[in-house]
Amino acid sequence: MDAFFASVELLRYPQLKGLPMVIGGGRRKVDEILARDHAGLPLDEVPVAAFPLLKDYVGRGVITTATYAARQFGVGSAMGMMKAAKLCPQAIVLPVDFDEVRRLSRLFKNTIREIAPVVEDRGVDEVYIDFTEVPGGQREGGRVLARLIQKSILQATGLTCSIGVAPNKLIAKLASEFNKPNGISIVYADDLESKIWPLAVRKVNGIGPKADAKLERLGIRTVGEIAAKDVQWLIDHFGQSTGAWMHAISWGRDDRPVVTESEPVSMSRETTFDRNLHAVRDRAELGAIFTHLCEKVAEDLRRKGYVGKTIGIKLRYDDFKTATRDQTIAAFTADGKTIRQIGGQCLKRVPLERPLRLLGVRVGALARADSAEAKTPSQRVAVGQRGSEAADASPATASLF
DNA sequence: TCTGGGGTCCTAGGACCC
């Protein structure tokens, strides 16, 4: 989806179209401010001058999305608000409306599924779609189906998207960026040399800042320059797994399937404080925040029908270094008090001298609350590790426990 | 004035088991 969070706001405030705007930051109640100052006025008639500007922003947030007009100024995702304010002080800034984002996310994904059912979720604003078995999916290399999907999404949501069609997920993802916004790009296997090899390595899904810097040090900037290297050379520098992977992707090879269903591995809640807190001096405040996070994650688990047995905490210090501790308990849980108690024990194992800027709580090793696995060990029939012969609980087997 | 929140996957060492 094109500039998804920002486009969601433009549906409500079309008068902001074409203006530099960024989405992100803290928990400011912009809607309430606008409603108070412009009571009775329909949202699309609130004057542009009434909206908050980046230059007046105070706080620790980062930008989630910038409109294309704001990107002209060098503002982009993941950039700190304060830095963005220097680059584009006149940009309008709005917080993320999570409820509306989730609603439109579900709407566009369901729209796609009605046309092409094999869809892999990649977060709120992105999916992979398998065109292989869709009737007409191969016409004009997929362009006909891509156009239909774009049109249907626009009709259902009022939002635009960009689509890349290619022989695999790796290349499709790269292709989806060739023609933004509201574009379609078809890349065939034969286009590897002309369209993929010139790309900066950082464009590849899986090559982040670290791998990019290391490749740079080795004199490699483009995908084609990876392809020119020997597999063994890549393995020597990046290890067996990453080296072999880099070689494969540089030659356009990727056989990952489009995965339509997956189970969550963990659920977490974390928060960055408005100001750094100290474990001793701000003990009461930290304790309240911690309890709240534990309750939130417990609510999330129950609402979605999961239990977990690995409970962990995460701290970020003022120097931005991160520490985590976790503990696995015998029985699965989705109980806030249990999570709080085990989390509290984890907290005792971590250094607390430095000021803290973030605290998080995580529950992992999840199972569906209604699954057999989720039952506590005491509720389960005792089955020996060696399988069926142990299931009759003969005296010899019983002695194993 | 530094740098959100929610995730996944990988690595690596140690405990423990057969």
Add this chain to the structure above:
DNA sequence: TCTGGGGTCCTAGGACCC
């Protein structure tokens, strides 16, 4: 005096993605 070879689970950190 020299000490296997598998395997799984747990824990901590880190890279990366949206």
